[in-house]
Every structure is written in structure tokens, then in C-alpha cells.
Amino acid sequence: MPEKIISKFFDIPNSHTVEVYEQHGGYQTIRRVLKEMTPDQVTQEVIKSNLRGLGGAGFPTGRKWSFIPKDNPKPKYLVVNADESEPGTFKDRYVIDHYTHGLLEGIMIAAYAIGAHKAFIYIRGEYVRQAERLVEQIKAARKKGYLGKKIFGSDYELEVVVHRGAGAYICGEETALLESLEGKKGWPRMKPPFPAIEGAFRCPTIVNNVETIAYVPTIIERGGEWFAKLGTERNGGVRFFSVSGHVKKPGVYELPMGTPLREIIFEHAGGMKNGAKLKAVVPGGSSAPILTADEIDVKMDFDSLAAIGSMLGSAGVIVMDETTCIVRALYVVTRFYHHESCGQCTPCREGTGWADKILHRILEGRGRPEDVDNLVTIANNIFGNTICPLGDAAAWPIQSYVKKFRDEFEYHCRERKCNIH
């Protein structure tokens, strides 16, 4: 079994408290960073680690940090994206629950690296317990002098603020998140400028996913090169795979980047439930293009999945067995994106609703033969033409489900009934 870095804390009772975290070596790295390292050295180490944005986009984290302008006199902000909302993804919840101070230590190191004295954790509204835990543990850290002025006796100052979202998927998109953080409606911004130049409150801002930040203390402690070697080329380290669907042991698995999908499903997640046959897998959260059972030998890293036309995304692995109606599965996904489209720009606002209605009609037995092509046309017309990636996220499932399971869609429209149920 590969080494557990964060998930080893999942099995330790009360691992979310300062005391237990420190008993297991916590808060040593930040002490050393503040004493011995310059912000640049921290960033360089993260660059070496090949750590990539684990929220889904996979952008190299260290490089992102290096975009913070050095000569900008405005305050800098670190924003931790805890708006974990991609269907099939539930890793950040575990990290917050069990590795609370690890996350806080990561925030301290990252904030130090980018020169921020204020960090926000934007957490999805539904994560009530996690938000409470964060607030309580931030208080505990503050009491110990780990947050606030002169942390760990250094000259460095940092405050962490927990901000709860109000239940919108779109607020996981970093610029919509920033709008929401500023108290506005969660509408994605036009880019450029990117947040590193103009982010929260028009100041340079780094937005990182919970899991990304949570790996930072270990990377600094054991070295960027060590972390990089755990993964594949340009895909550093390990990450969490949230496995759900028709498997025996759904859950989160911390595995090296590049672990074959087959191994994740059949070894770590215990294989198919009830011995059923695998039909399809969505490898990276509900927006990722679907894979057929023949494609599961792919290595689960950003580049390998991109090479076969899918994506690693948030690594939410959704496993579907032969009892799954693909048309209905697509309807469920499309209904979600319709519900969550922010409505700001035309193609996504109108296209997601249209596709949702067509799929609903097909499932009600009122499909028309031209619906199948029309669905793809709608998806193609959304794709690439929107302000933020939600449009693409809605288009990918439609494009890929129809492409790979076209006969099922045609059957539904022709026979006006389901081929599975």
C-alpha cells in the first residue's frame, strides 16, 4: 500500500485538535519556514513538487503563487476554496474534518509564501459541521499564538476568516467565489485580470483548493522532489480519489498520481458491487467526459486523462454498472448543471435548460429522432463560448455520453422506452 500522508490522520482519534496534530509532528514545518526560509524559497519548493491544483483545473500551484506581483503595494490575500460542490467529489470534507490543523498549517505556509496577512476559507454552506470545526480550531490555534500577530514568535502576522457560501455550485469557480466573498452575487468575472493580479477586493489573490493547500506542509517538510517522485511526470505526489457509485467500498482513497483507474476501482474500492459488470466511469467529477469499461487502464493523472479526451478534474470517480441507464445518468448530470448555471452568459444559461428539457422529454417517452443530434449541437454551441468553465462542464457530459453510448440514446428516441429498465 502506498504511504498515507493526510489520510493517516483519518484513523487517529481527535486528529482535528491542535494537541493531537502536534503529537504527530504538526506545526513543526511552519516554525522552520518562519525561521529559516524566505517566501521565495517556499514557492520554489512547491514548484519542484509538481503539485497541481486539486480542485479540478490542475494548474501548477507553485507557478500560480509566483504570479503574485512583487511591486504591488496592495494587500495580498490567500483564499482557500472549500466550496467542494462537484458531484462525486467529497475529499475536502474529510481533509477539513480530520486534518484541520494540517490545512491551517498549509494556509500559514502558503500565505507566508505569497505575502498575505489575511486568508479566507470559503466553505460551501452545506458543510455546516466542517465550518463550525474550522472556526473552533482557528480559535484554538489563535489561543496558542499560532494565528494573529507575531505567530510562533516571529514577525509574521496572519488572520484566517471562515466565510460560508449560500449553496451555489458556481461559487466554486474562483472568480465567482471572490464575488461571493465580497458580498455580491456569485457571477464569474471576465478574465483577464486573473485573481493573482486582481482578485479579492481588487487585490492580488491566490485561490487554492483545500486539498492542494493541505499537501503544502508535507511538501515543505520532506522536500518538493520527494513529493514529485510519488507521482508521474509533471503530476506530482499523491491525491485523494473520491470513489462513488456501484463499487463495494465507496470512499476517499489517497493514492499516487497516475494510479491506474482499474486499480482504483477493483483493488482500492473493492471492485463492483454485487459482482455486476462495469459499464462506464466518470473519472474526475460529474463534468468529466465519461469513459467506457474498455478505457479504465488509463493512468489517473491530469495529462494521461487529457490524452484520451477526458480529465482528472477533482478526481471524483463515479462508477456505473450495467444496470445504469446512460440517458438517465446524463439527464441527472444535465439537470444539475441547468440548476447551477449562474445565468450570466447566454449559451450556458439557455443551453443547459434546453438540454435538460430535451432529456426529460426523451425519458418520458416523447423523444424525437433528431433530439440526439440536437443535444450534441447544443453542447457544442455552449462549449468554449462562455465566461467560465461551467459551460464546458455542462457540455462535456452531453458530448461524451452521446458519443460513447449513442445507440442507447437512439433507442430511447426511436422506441420511446428505456433499453435497461
Next chain:
Amino acid sequence: MPKITIDGATIEVEKGTTVIQAAEKLGIEIPRYCYHPGLSIVGVCRICLVEIERMPKLQVACYTPVTDGMVVHTNNAKVLEARRAVLEFLLINHPLDCPVCDQAGECWLQNFYMQHGLYDSKMYEDKVKKHKAMPIGPNVILDSERCILCSRCVRFCDEISKTHELGIFNRGDHAELLPYPGRELDNKYSGNTVDICPVGALTDRDFRFRTRVWYLSETKSICPGCSNGCNIYVHHNDKRPYKAGGIRISRLKPRYNAEVNQWWMCDEGRYGFDYVDAGNRIVTPLKKETGWFSELSWEDAATSIAKRIKEIIETHGTKAVGVMLSPQMTNEGLYAAMRFFHEMLNLENINFELPPLEKGYEDDFLIKADKNPNTTGAKEIVPTMMRKKTMTIEQMIDAAAAKNLRALYICHHDLEKGIALSKIESAFAHLELIVFQGTNSNSTSALAHYVLPSATFVEMDGTFTNFARRVQKINRAVPPLGESKPDWMIFRNLAKKLGKSMPYFEAEDVFAALSSQLSSFSGLTYQAIGDQGVVLNGYKVESEKAAEARVT
């Protein structure tokens, strides 16, 4: 300066210019809904998607700044398909209201569909239902189903009127434009949201169901509502006047002038044209006999008024006649009046200013406290031609009460607005002759012995000089109502009765005489004034000052 090639044509533009602006400079029109040059850029409608070489995705032309060497395609297959797709998306939930929609005929959905759409509908689903025919303020009515969520009106209320009444609520295809809870779209500039709405979502309550826009004619003019002189279009219904119940002017719309009003105008001006076709318009010359007004011909009116003025001057001298001109009059009207009263009759008590009892509303944007369109013109013309100090209007009232004045010739004033009516009535009781010349009857005209009908600003050519000394042209949109005439023509006719000649046949002739006589107007012609106006010499607008500062 970066160079850009759009559809094969190359142009050098200022840094910071966007692709859509550069295209405009080349005469290439890229369709747009959310983009408005007077508002911030949001890039939400996506109709302006263009292909930029070496960029994998289509880009919105409104938001993308030009970089040197950029090569843009605005009408290749990929762009046309994206444009068609965006239109299709905008229309799938758009109601088929065109037959009952006021916007029909000037609707950007209709226009772009004809240019870029022309596909058969593939939409078999139920459309999303939203609020319809919802009055959201005193002037504007909202149909949410027609709204394409371009957010122009929201940005207008945030950025221009700064009143923040509107927002977009809910998500996805249920997103809906609405006023914030408990708010109304009630600000001094609310009518502009109707102008900038590219579809029939926001329409004018005033204009609602009045006229199909294709029956309207358009005439360039200047709003006479205050001294700002906002440039406007007068939309008038010439083709089907019988449908409008005698209302000839359908609506006023702002006309772009970078130096004056940009794209905007205030509601006070926009909806303040009712007097033009109101029931109290004076349509024929009137004479009061035994307490009642009776109509008389222009010929008889001019003859008897000229005769009476002459008699009073002969009996009591030129000091016994007071003339109240008005900053409501055009430069032409004022000039002809000065020629007649001062140069021909040698009258000395001539003034035009009457401070109102209640100070007018003003703000730091368009609305000025001075509700007269031509105060600057009057200040330029009247004192220059008088060459000496004269009585104020208040002093004329006092002089009338003291029997020092025997006759008053009043142009356009509603004296009650500046002086207590009881004071006016007691002073006027002593006068031998009161002539009122104006557009609409009021408490002053009721006291006159003769009433002469003037044309309104939409019924004649002329010029106003705004607060910033910009001379701007009004144009005749409709014929003068009844027997009303432009002021200058009335003075010309009166002069003729006294054997004096003013050889003017058109307003332009009056202006030519004015510009040859007054040095500040020297060299100005109607042609030079054009559609955008000209600033009188001796005055420079800020941009000109800045340009000079750069040169020196």
C-alpha cells in the same frame, strides 16, 4: 500604437482600444447586446464572439483589447455559426410577443435574426415563464420574459444614475431582471433604461401602444427643458396622425453628443413635451373685449397691436413701454425682438430674466436648475444690443403699478412663477396695453388684451445657446399648430405694420443677420453649427483647453 487586421482591413488604434471599437473604426459592425459604449463591459451576451488568430477559443470582441499584430475574423464560418447559436439560445425562451410588443421594428433580436439567424426553430419545449407587463416605476414597464439579461439597465442604474434600483435575481434560465425588493425604478433618468434595452423588456409607459415605430419620423432637435441643451430626436407620427388622437409628438429620444449629454437625457425633459399638443395651446390671435377673448386674424391683430404701441409711445414716450423677452425664445426670436423693440421702436425697458420663486432641481450630471434652454443666448444677445442697463422684470411690474409704464409686451412668461399673482393683477390693472405672446395660455395670458400664438420648439427651426455657450440647432418636426408662428416671424410682421423691414424668410436668414451683427456669433452659420453644435468664441470646453495645454 497597436495595429490590428480585421477581415483583411488593417488599422492602427490607441492602446486599450477593444476589438469591437477597432472594428467600428473600420466600418465593420459586430453585433452586440450587452456592450454599450457608455457602460462598463461585462461580456455576457456572447453575440460579439469573433475569431482571433492564435487563440484556440472564440473571443468576445467587446472585452478583448487590441494587441499589435492581432488578426481578427468577424464573418468566417466558425464565427457565424457561434453567432447564430447565441441568437438561437437567446430566442428559445423569448416569447412570440412581436405583434403586441412596442419594441417591434426597433428590436435587436428581430434585426440580428434577419441578419444572422434565419434558421428554423428546433425548440419543442415549454418556454420559461416570468413576470409580464409589470410596471416597475412611474415611467417604465417590464416584461421579464422578453429580457435577454444583457444587464445594460442594471449597469445604467449602478453607473450612470447611481441609484441602484435594478438587479438580476435567481439563477440559470430562471434569472430575472427585477427591481430590488421594495424599490421602484424611479430616478431622474429612468427613461434611458428603455433606450438602451435592446429588446422589448423595458418599454415606455408613456409610449405604450401609442404608435408602431415604423410609422414614426425622426427630427434632430435640442431638449428645451433646461439650460443643459441635451441633444435629442423628436419622434413624430406623421403617417397616421388620426390614430394618435391629435398627439403629433410620440416621444423624445436622446441623441449622442459627447460634449453635452453623451447617450442620455433626463425624464423631466423626455416626458415634458405634452404642452406641444395640450388643450391650452394658443392657436389663433386673440383679443379681449368686455372681459372675453375673441379670435381675430393675424392681419387685424398685427395692425391693431402695432397701432396701439405706436400711440402709447407717441403719447407717453418710449419709456412707457416695457418688454419682457424670455430665455425660452430662440436666438432668432430674441434677435428679431431686439431689432423690433430696441432698434426700430427705441424702447429701453427690455429684459428677459425672471428668477423663479422656487429654485429648480439640479444635479451634477445633466439637469440644470435653470429650466430655460436659452438663458446664455439671451444674455449674449439682449444686453449686447441694448448697450445699457435696463429695468428688471420685477421693476417693470412695480413701474406698471406706479403708472410709469403704460404698456407691456410679454413673451412666453408665466409671471406667476416669479411674482405673486395678486401683485401682478393689481399692477396690470393700470396698463393700457398688455400683449402676451406664447405657446400655451396661463394666468399671465389671461390678463392680456392681445394674445399671440407662438410656435413650440418642435414646430420651427432655430438655435439655443446652452449653459456652456454651445449654440445648437432645433429643427421643425411638425407644422406650427393652428395659426401659431415662430416668434421672429411675429416681430417681422409687426415691424412691417410700422413700415419697417426685416427681410427674413427663414430662421436661417435671422441667424445670418444675428451672426453678422453680434461679434460673439461672428462667422457662425447653420451649416457650421451642424448636428453637434458649436461653442461661441471666447469659450472653450475642457477638452479643448486640455488639447491646448498639451500643445503649449
